[in-house]
Amino acid sequence: MKNFTTKYVKSDIKSGLVVFLVALPLCLGIALASGAPLFSGIISGVVAGIVVGALSGSQLSVSGPAAGLTAIVLAAIASLGSFEAFLLAGFLAGIIQITLGFVKAGVLSNYLPSNVIEGMLAAIGIIIILSQLPHAVGFDEMHEGDYFFINADGQHQIFVTLANTINYIHPGALLVVLASLTVLIAFKKVPFLMRLKSIPGALIAVLVGIAINETLKATGSSLVISQEHLVNLPIPESMNQFWNQFSMPDFSQIVNIDVWVVALTIAAVASIETLLCIEAADKMDPLKRYTNTNRELKAQGVGNMLSCLIGGIPVTSVIVRTSANVNSGGRTKIAAISHGFFLMIAVLAIPSLLNKIPLASLAAVLLVVGYKLASPRIFIHMWHNSKKFQFIPFLVTVVAIVFTDLLVGVGIGLAVSVYFILRGNLKLAYFFKKDKHTKGETIQMELAQEVSFLNKAAIKQTFAHLPENSKVVLDASATVYIDYDVLQLIKDFVNEGAAERNITVELIGFRREYNIENSITYVNSIVSDNGAPVSPTVVTNGTKIPSNVLKVQELAMV
Structure with a gap:
């Protein structure tokens, strides 16, 4: 008391x-x-x-x-x-x-x-x-x-x-x-x-x-x-x-x-x-x-x-x-x-x-x-x-509240707010259409601050529209959270999807402190197997990754 x-x-x-x-x-x-x-x-x-x-x-x-x-x-x-x-x-x-x-x-x-x-x-x-x-x-x-x-x-x-x-x-x-x-x-x-x-x-x-x-x-x-x-x-x-x-x-x-x-x-x-x-x-x-x-x-x-x-x-x-x-x-x-x-x-x-x-x-x-x-x-x-x-x-x-009543008005407001939230989450910072990009082109992809499971469909569609023999820079420098499913999607694309279409992928800003198991991560440089940092690297189809480059499977995104 x-x-x-x-x-x-x-x-x-x-x-x-x-x-x-x-x-x-x-x-x-x-x-x-x-x-x-x-x-x-x-x-x-x-x-x-x-x-x-x-x-x-x-x-x-x-x-x-x-x-x-x-x-x-x-x-x-x-x-x-x-x-x-x-x-x-x-x-x-x-x-x-x-x-x-x-x-x-x-x-x-x-x-x-x-x-x-x-x-x-x-x-x-x-x-x-x-x-x-x-x-x-x-x-x-x-x-x-x-x-x-x-x-x-x-x-x-x-x-x-x-x-x-x-x-x-x-x-x-x-x-x-x-x-x-x-x-x-x-x-x-x-x-x-x-x-x-x-x-x-x-x-x-x-x-x-x-x-x-x-x-x-x-x-x-x-x-x-x-x-x-x-x-x-x-x-x-x-x-x-x-x-x-x-x-x-x-x-x-x-x-x-x-x-x-x-x-x-x-x-x-x-x-x-x-x-x-x-x-x-x-x-x-x-x-x-x-x-x-x-x-x-x-x-x-x-x-x-x-x-x-x-x-x-x-x-x-x-x-x-x-x-x-x-x-x-x-x-x-x-x-x-x-x-x-x-x-x-x-x-x-x-x-x-x-x-x-x-x-x-x-x-x-x-x-x-x-x-x-x-x-x-x-x-x-x-x-x-x-x-x-x-x-x-x-x-x-x-x-809506002034011209209907409070309950209906709040319901309408919530619906509109949820619509914009979903619309914002479904968008990626960079969207691709296949016919607007040429082979050999370098394409920059910047991930949003928060990437949830709602973004998965848009990212997947973006990967599907990347032209063959192109170079993609995937930048997560501004990202503070990435959903596990999205991380897995990125990992699968780098390991398999990009390899099949001869697409070069450069990872930037994937931070180690995400610490999500079996996911991809990286800070501003890729580290070697023994922990020594190296310059940002390109993972290319058909190219053997040297021992001083961290394999994609070992990367963990924060």
Whole structure:
């Protein structure tokens, strides 16, 4: 229990307070963006802080309702027909996550292409921005089964909704969102405010929104934002009314296949987002501790089961809260747990103040979150990283998610990414067509950095197209790995195939340290039988290899 040493308690509680100030507007805002009751965001924040914080193996990670799940929640509530049916899907997702933890699936995230993950996050950012634009200008009315971008039939209507938004612009809401955005940007750009790390910009932005609207109300201005455009948490007059705010899953939907599809989707995305955040948290940890990812999946599963059982939305480990925790001096899980208690106290003690928050202020906070996820710099980075193997799968994933849904979009992105991976592996650095080469010509073949079994067919075809009586320089100088089957193919060609067609083969860069049994290798020179190095040599059909040249059969490639 050394992580709970008393020397960190003071800094952890202070950090927990900062994380609470960051989390409060995000819990409400993410619930709003998800089309869920605002109180459900508070429930999930409390459960994630106290329960997941206590069970998690991570000392720094802070969980809560995640922006990455808003698209799924938004679509699922509409498609399943009720919030209670969605709660059942979230409850089942928790069971699936616990199962994943027991089968040690925590390593699976390492095998997802980074370009697809980046595309998923960027698409989520775009969806958050699009979903918050109506709230930002005061268009908060939703008809039954119409959660902004998805209609009652589950079909997207993004541009229709945005077009309608123009007709419902509220000047007061526009004033609040611009003021809130100004505050948020100032906390990122103004040096003095940037040094105030203990005061979160999101909280100040929300307070500014409240102050502006209360001033408009006090002066009788026509710009005042009415109650339907403010946070509307129930204010219980008794404990009985307080308990009535909680919802239960509709277990009668347990046989509904759509519920299980949503559950699997939530479990997959929540687990991936959690594992990515845990990896980031471990990298930020000043004490350089390592988190058991399988234990983390179990903790998240328990958290999601409990959250959805009492009316909360699904949770994940969240990078925004986690980074705020680290930057504020948090060192143990006391910070995450205390932030959950602060959230619970706030909803019990100051619900009247919370109900003064304009939805436009929360929209401003989420617009900034969305922009961070979908920043133009990410697109530029992916473009410069690799236009073909990184940017195209990344962009396809973004477009597919925005115009279909998250699960389908990620599937399309994975398919495109795998296509380019296979295409790249099937290519050789030098490809031959027999009619383009003449007899006696010297042909240079440079092997790629990694040569896997996927390259075998291309290399074999290349050998088959080499013209007779030619000279081939086979260069492996840039290669760090060559598959055993490929090594055997090269060995067979040098010993037999080249000999039959009188092809001269020169081996360059085959390194001894590959140390693969019965394969061909060589560094920058060929060594003799007694170990003495000699100059690079040519192995020619019909020519007896002298004793001072290492026989092909004895070469080993690294």
